[in-house]
Amino acid sequence: MTDERLTDRCRPTRNRRFSAPLCPIALLLATCLVSSCSGNHSTLDPAGPEAAKVAQLFYVMLVGGAVIWIGLVSALIYSARKKHQHSEQTAGRVILWCGAIIPTVILCALLSYGMWLMPAIRPWVPDDQQVRRVEVTGEQFWWRVRYLDEAGSVVFETANEVRIPVGQPTHFSLKAADVIHSFWVPSLGGKMDMIPGRTNPLTLTADREGTYRGVCAEFCGESHALMAFTVRAVAPAEHEAWLAERRTSDPQDAEGLAVFLNNGCGACHAISGTAASGRIGPDLTAFGERGTLAAGTLPHTAEDIARFVAHPGRIKPGVKMPHFGMLPEHDIKKIAAFLKELR
Structure with missing residues (x-):
């Protein structure tokens, strides 16, 4: 066999040897790049x-x-x-x-x-324009959310979730209670820093219904990566009905409420319509309708609520909430069940 024929027979073998491993790698890299270009974040x-x-x-x-x-x-x-x-x-x-x-x-x-x-x-909304107004305050490591009326007074307060009407601009007043945070919902707009001692404005509008994930985009402590929130864009009529419903609250589980109050939870947390009026931690009014727990850290299940109540520091290092692992297990389960069903 001549040298030329040997060269021709060997050439495909060399090409297969070097190109075959590259194809799966290139396909994997392309898949990773494309998969990160869509979604609610x-x-x-x-x-x-x-x-x-x-x-x-x-x-x-x-x-x-x-x-x-x-x-x-x-x-x-x-x-x-x-x-x-x-x-x-x-x-x-x-x-x-x-x-x-x-x-x-x-x-x-x-x-x-x-x-x-x-x-x-960065659209600017004139003061005389009728828009929904929401005040969001970044705290370690959660978000205080207050819905305001036309005069700027607080209508009600919640935490870690925001609802806005589709097709209508919502004006956010962004603040920070402790360190610098940053409010960012990638699917709705660019980020805006939240600086202690000042209020930064941001206007966002959603074109379609959906739930969009937001994050803190400025390092703020050891649980910075566990400080997410959601923005739910709903139809304007549904948004109006939800606002009217949130103005009142009537917890049905009297026994669970008693356990909640007797163990001092109401000193840090507020629940509308009850004796719980604390302002240190997140407002828990209508807590049962939220999609996640601990600012997007855990699924919203009774078991995970009990885990967080017992040992919050194990789940979110640096969190200011004290642990309640010393409480009887049945009390922790009662509190978790009460919060899970709170509307």
């Missing part, structure tokens, strides 16, 4: 006009960066291959234009585009 799956502008800006910046990178790499390759065929003056011109002038022009254009888009990313 993705900036590239916008559910509101502000988030749509952020995604639009991302794509424009991506294209601009790709143009700069491709142009610069192409110029370097061209210069390297032709280095013996051109003078130093020609090489200097290539570096000047492809490495300085053209990238500068593209970056200036991208900056101008971003500045032009800024008012749409």
Whole structure:
């Protein structure tokens, strides 16, 4: 057999040996990248006009960066291959234009585009415009949520979940009670820092119904990663009915309420319509209708509520709530069952 035939027979074997492992790896990487581009926590799956502008800006910046990178790499390759065929003056011109002038022009254009888009990313709502107003205060490691009327007075308070009407702007007044936090709902808009001692405004609008995940985007302590919240966008009529319902509360489990109050829980937590009036911890009015426990840390089940009541520090390190593991087990289960059914 000739050398040429041996070479031809061996070539496919070498290609298979090197390319076969690369295909699954490339497919895995592509799957991971694509899977992160959608969902209720993705900036590239916008559910509101502000988030749509952020995604639009991302794509424009991506294209601009790709143009700069491709142009610069192409110029370097061209210069390297032709280095013996051109003078130093020609090489200097290539570096000047492809490495300085053209990238500068593209970056200036991208900056101008971003500045032009800024008012749409941060829309300003006039004081006289009728919008829903919500005050959110970041605390270690949860969110105090207060719904306000037109005059700015508190209508009622809840925690860790926000409801807004679809198609109508909601104005958020963002505050911090202890350290710097940051309010971010990627599917609805960009983030806004929450700084102690000041109030930062943010307006968000949802285009479609759904539940969107929000997070604290500024490191605020050891349980920073366990400080999530949800924004539920519902039809305007449903939102109005929910607001009217939340103005009143009447717990049905009298025995569970008694156990809750007798063990001092009402000193830190408030429940509308009861003697529990604490302001240190989250307001637990209508706690049973929430989707998660401990600011998105646990599922909302009676078993997980009992776990958190008994040993909150094991679940959220640094949390200010004291543990109640010394209580009788039946009392902890009573409290958990009471909170689970609280409407």
